[in-house]
Amino acid sequence: MEIETVPSESKPESNPLPPKPKFEPLKAHEMSDGRVQFRKVSVPPHRYSPLKKYWMDIYTPVYEQMKIDIRMNLKARKVELKTRQDTPDISNLQKCADFVQAFMLGFDVPDAIALLRLDELYVESFEIKDVKTLRGEHLSRAIGRLSGKGGKTKFAIENSTKTRIVIADTKIHLLGSFANIKIARDSLCSLILGSPAGKVYSKLRQVSARLAERF
Amino acid sequence: MIPSAMASSTETALESLHHIKSTEPPEWLVPKQELSQAVRAASKLLFSSLKPYCPKSPFDQLLTEGFDVEQIWQQIDLQSQPLLSSLRREVKKFEKHPEEISKLKDGGVGGGEKKKKVLEQIETDNVVNDDEDDDDMDMDEDEDDEEEEDEEGEEEEDEEGEEEEKERGTEEESENEGEEKGGIEDKFLKIKELQEYLEEDEAREFGLKKKKTKAESKKEEEDTEEEGDDDDEEDENEGSEDDDDEAEEEEDELGLFDGNDEEDEDDLENARYEDFFSRKKNKSSKEKAKSRDMLEEDSGSDDEQDVDKRKDGPSKHEKELDKLRSKIEEMEKANLDPKVWTMRGEVTAAQRQKNSALEVDLDFEHNVRPAPVITEEVTASLEDLIKTRISEGLFDDVQKARTSSSKAPREIKELDESKSKKGLAEVYEEEFFQKTDPASALLTFSDELKKEASMLFKKLCLKLDALSHFHFTPKPVVEDMSIQTNVPALAMEEIAPMAVSDAAMLAPEEVFSGKGDIKEEAELTKAERKRRRANKKRKFKAEAAKRMGKKA
Helix, strand or coil: CCCCCCCCCCCCCCCCCCCCCCCCCCCHHHHHHHCCCEEEEECCHHHHHHHHHCHHHHHHHHHHHHCEEEEEECCCCEEEEEECCCCCCCHHHHHHHHHHHHHHHCCCHHHHHHHHHCCCEEEEEEEHHHHCCCCCHHHHHHHHHHHCHHHHHHHHHHHHHCCEEEEECCEEEEEEEHHHHHHHHHHHHHHHHCCCHHHHHHHHHHHHHHHHHCC | CCHHHHHHHHHHHHHHHHHHHHCCHHHHHCCCHHHHHHHHHHHHHHHHHHHHHCCCCCCCCCCCCCCCHHHHHHHHHHHHHHHHHHHHHHHHHHHHCCHHHHHCCCCCCCHHHHHHHHHHHHHHCCCCCCHHHHHHHHHHHHHHHHHHHHHCCCCCCCHHHHHHHHHHHHHHHHCCCCCCCCCCCCCCCCHHHHHHHHHHHHHHHCHHHHHHHHHHHHHHHCCCHHHHHHHHHHHHHHHHCCCCCCHHHHHHHHHHHHHHHHHHHHHHHCCCHHHHHCHHHHHHHHHHHHHHHHHHHHCCCCCHHHHHHHHHCCCHHHHHHHHHHHHHHHHHHHHHCCCCHHHCCCCCHHHCCCCHHHHCCCCCCCCCCCCCCCCHHHHHHHHHHHHHHHHHCCCCCCCCCCCCCCCCCCCCCCCCCCCCCCCHHHHHHHHHHHHHCCCCCCCCHHHHHHHHHHHHHHHHHHHHHHHCCCCCCCCCCCCCCCCCCCCECCCCCCCCCCCCCCCECCCHHHHCCCCCCCCCCCCCCHHHHHHHHHHHHHHHHHHHHHHHHHHC
16 A cells, blocks of 8 residues: 655645545554454353354355354353455444344344445433332332233334343343434333333334335 | 953853862863863963053953963063063052042952952051961962962963063052062061161161151151151151161151251251262261162152152262272372382392282293194194105104214324334334335334234125136226336235236336337347447447546
């Protein structure tokens, strides 16, 4: 590669400035001065066995399509990711890291895969106590309200807003596009605050219809 | 007529009369020829005997041969009517002037005798009440009357009975009217007594005045000549009045008359305003009038002079004035009193008496049509209408009003409450495809249902067409503009029923984009080949020159 020094600006001359240099974009492995980049994602104990179960589903897209090296450090209980030489884009590493992180949070592999495929998907987490301070029975009931009977309320929200929700005790994780996450979050917050499921459903219906009409 | 014949006839008639008298009452129940003959003869005799007393009668004798019952009766009636009136007049005259009675030598058939009897009785006992004598006399008279009644027969039409009754009636009138009219009165009940009791009661009511006048009259009686006349008149009054009851009452009444007469006479001479326009006077005159009327009823013979005077007292003018005054009083009273509720304008139920609205004929508007009266005709007409409607099938069914929906109904998005089978990636993938490629119809849930339904319907249609050996008329082709994309027919919605073709929707000439007459390689002539090559070369050269220019 040609490295051209940029002429210093401190040269005040009457002659016109030289043309701007053209650089081609850096390759992944050239970044950080040609050093390799790592990401490490810790594995919570309750996701250990699912990780073992779905390891190949995780490994294959990361390694094959994203061109990122991935391995599991059993001792440290971490998943490690590393760029390769032929990694096309530096953002791949981040995407893979997010993908693995999403899996660790509790999302399913097909859902988490969307992170790899689409750029504008995000994961958001919040706790119930952020919304309303609840203790004991109230807390349990709030969690029950969120899920609904057999999880139907959660699924209803998921299907109507095209998001994925993970309710882990008092922590709630959302996966989806920005606007959809917002809608899902509003519904969940209203459920936490005590509104009945029917009310939430009607609101969801309206919103989703509006969303669908846009196309 | 021949007197001998008359005499013989009279004898036969008398015989017949006696015969009739002797017959028992039950025998009259059955019509008998000999009895009727006897009766006719007797009636003839009586008729002719009465003839001299009624000058106006057109018949000399009663014509019975060949005459109907009604006709005989009419004849009797013709004779008896004027006779009765004349008799009445006579009786009145005798009442006034009893001395004339003594002049009478020949009475009628028993009539004169009876009159004499009566007069004697009058002269003998007046003031004292001899009911018994009256009763006896009455009884005798009754018996006679009854006998005559019987004789004259209750069978057939009582033609003679009428006559006799009339005679009896006249006889009764000749007596004092105080004597009974037969049958009603007896020892215990006397109508005259009743009347006089009433008078006494009224006298008691207006007691003061009467006493006053009586006193005055007594004083005055001693003075004037008129008193003397009055005394005579008194006596006469007493005599002519009824036998009954209290002399005091009679005296009172008479005194009343006299006193009043005195007063009236004085007042007439000195007529004053008070006479005409004062209440007291009117009252007393009213009282006088009342008592006067009653006495007039009682006795046929009052002092006519006195009566006339009394009548003049409250003159007609005064009477009219009285009426007017009373009317005025009434009206004034009505004006002062609170109005009747009907005249008061708006009245609620509390302001009027209970159920008072029922007595008044209220009129108010009914906004409701009155219920129809159900008659047979009405029901018949209704039934006819129903029958015609049924036969025509013209029922007034309610037509459902179609809401004209201009736009298609919005699909209600159902919330799927089950775990989505697609991963999030697939969801977004589909969404992306929908955005970019509208032709790729992604099946929604409803579309899937529709597809399923259409599949079922197609299967059904296949089976039905197999029934008709696949003979069917296809739908008529409606030509309309439609854009056809060059997509394999399979990809489009299936409209062709059976055939499956791989052919593209567009025809070759629609696909072809070119000009002119295309020829195959083999078809080209030499000259054309050469021309083609020359064109090619020219193009190549031009291109090469361009490239060179670029490089340089």
